[in-house]
Amino acid sequence: MRRPPFIDPFQPAEVRRLVKEFGSPLLILDCERVRVQMRKLKKALPQVALHYALKPLPHPAVVAAVLAEDGYLDLATSGEVQLARRLGVDPARCIHTHPIKRPQDIANALEFGVRLFVADNPDEIRKFAQLTDRAELLLRVSFRSPGAMVDLSRKFGCDPEDLLTLARIAADLGVRVRGLSFHAGSQVRDAAKHVEAVGACMKLMARARRAGLGIFDTLDIGGGFPIDYTEPVQDIRRFCAPLRAALAQLPRRVRVIAEPGRYIVGPAAIGVATVMGRARREGHWWYYLDDGLYGAWSGQLFDKASYPVETLRDGAERLPSVLAGPTCDSIDVIAENLMLPQLREGDLIVGRAMGAYTWACATEFNFFPKPAVVAVNRRAGDAGSVMHSGLQF
Numbered sequence: 001m002r003r004p005p006f007i008d009p010f011q012p013a014e015v016r017r018l019v020k021e022f023g024s025p026l027l028i029l030d031c032e033r034v035r036v037q038m039r040k041l042k043k044a045l046p047q048v049a050l051h052y053a054l055k056p057l058p059h060p061a062v063v064a065a066v067l068a069e070d071g072y073l074d075l076a077t078s079g080e081v082q083l084a085r086r087l088g089v090d091p092a093r094c095i096h097t098h099p100i101k102r103p104q105d106i107a108n109a110l111e112f113g114v115r116l117f118v119a120d121n122p123d124e125i126r127k128f129a130q131l132t133d134r135a136e137l138l139l140r141v142s143f144r145s146p147g148a149m150v151d152l153s154r155k156f157g158c159d160p161e162d163l164l165t166l167a168r169i170a171a172d173l174g175v176r177v178r179g180l181s182f183h184a185g186s187q188v189r190d191a192a193k194h195v196e197a198v199g200a201c202m203k204l205m206a207r208a209r210r211a212g213l214g215i216f217d218t219l220d221i222g223g224g225f226p227i228d229y230t231e232p233v234q235d236i237r238r239f240c241a242p243l244r245a246a247l248a249q250l251p252r253r254v255r256v257i258a259e260p261g262r263y264i265v266g267p268a269a270i271g272v273a274t275v276m277g278r279a280r281r282e283g284h285w286w287y288y289l290d291d292g293l294y295g296a297w298s299g300q301l302f303d304k305a306s307y308p309v310e311t312l313r314d315g316a317e318r319l320p321s322v323l324a325g326p327t328c329d330s331i332d333v334i335a336e337n338l339m340l341p342q343l344r345e346g347d348l349i350v351g352r353a354m355g356a357y358t359w360a361c362a363t364e365f366n367f368f369p370k371p372a373v374v375a376v377n378r379r380a381g382d383a384g385s386v387m388h389s390g391l392q393f
């Protein structure tokens with residue numbers, strides 16, 4: 001079947017048109033790019049069920065695009081459960097992966113129909129002692145990843161040496177353990193940590209199964225798949241090649257799932273901001289934008305990402321420039337020592353690869369609202385259109 005032609009919303013003319021229609025600042029989300037990312041990762045990791053982790057961009061259009069590609073969801077909070085429920089998602093396509101939950105969070109997820117949860121300590125396992133007929137667990141194991149931009153094994157996960165003890169606690173309580181999970185860190189340079197973790201989990205699962213401590217037929221390899229920011233990374237096929245080889249060593253009965261977040265949405269959105277005013281200070285042009293470090297560019301702080309920025313104005317002469325955010329705080333500077341054409345009030349600045357951990361962690365400090373999200377290239381029947389600041393849709 002031929003696909004309908006898609007308009008590329010990242011082209012300058014389209015960016016200008018969308019800003020005219022939806023205002024500035026704006027996050028332009030291209031659902032076709034979300035679908036393409038899903039297909040690329042699926043091709044690089046065939047046989048792995050992809051559960052999109054909502055955290056980097058919890059937007060209905062992303063959920064719809066992921067499901068349209070036969071994807072699944074990784075929910076971690078009651079808010080994410082509520083979003084999936086409101087969108088009519090089949091709970092059988094969802095898992096809940098927060099290792100530390102309030103009883104109410106567990107109740108909300110169970111009520112929606114989620115069955116598979118994550119725990120990494122005895123107290124958390126005990127929360128499931130009265131729910132043995134309704135819930136099953138993955139035990140999260142920690143493999144430290146000091147090389148990753150964001151090490152996700154420091155805060156969560158049990159020591160591999162404690163895994164059998166934990167599995168025994170679950171077995172004694174009658175809590176069914178389906179397998180293990182790990183998160184090797186986000187935006188990792190190569191798959192070495194994933195490969196090491198798969199090998200270690202394979203051994204742990206075999207030992208726990210031999211000891212009769214659970215079913216151990218599921219391995220969740222987490223997220224972490226990297227994307228290009230100002231520094232390019234390995235393409236996904238190359239990144240996943242050693243991981244594919246490691247997964248091929250698993251017994252056939254083990255089902256493998258992954259929880260990609262950044263990889264699915266990062267390249268699928270651009271941030272657009274408008275020059276509110278300018279000043280010349282010590283030989284540099286300072287441009288003050290209507291979005292900054294407290295808004296969608298907050299990922300530069302929280303996620304340590306560095307987004308490629310460009311202007312939509314052409315100009316042969318390039319001058320040393322600073323891009324600053326709108327708030328009165330002096331740390332609110334996006335980039336310094338850029339060479340840009342001379343800009344004027346109303347000119348547009350575009351940040352690339354701004355889908356993940358940008359809008360999602362933006363604040364409204366100083367009453368500067370978060371950018372609206374406009375989702376383009378949706379398929380007919382997808383719900384919702386423009387999402388303004390806050391989580392109402």
Ligand SMILES: *Cc1c(COP(=O)(O)O)cnc(C)c1O
Nearest residue numbers: 053186223224225259260261262
């Ligand atoms: C944040 C998170 C993810 C997504 O990680 P990425 O590095 O964005 O792919 C997946 N699983 C869990 C448990 C997470 O906390």
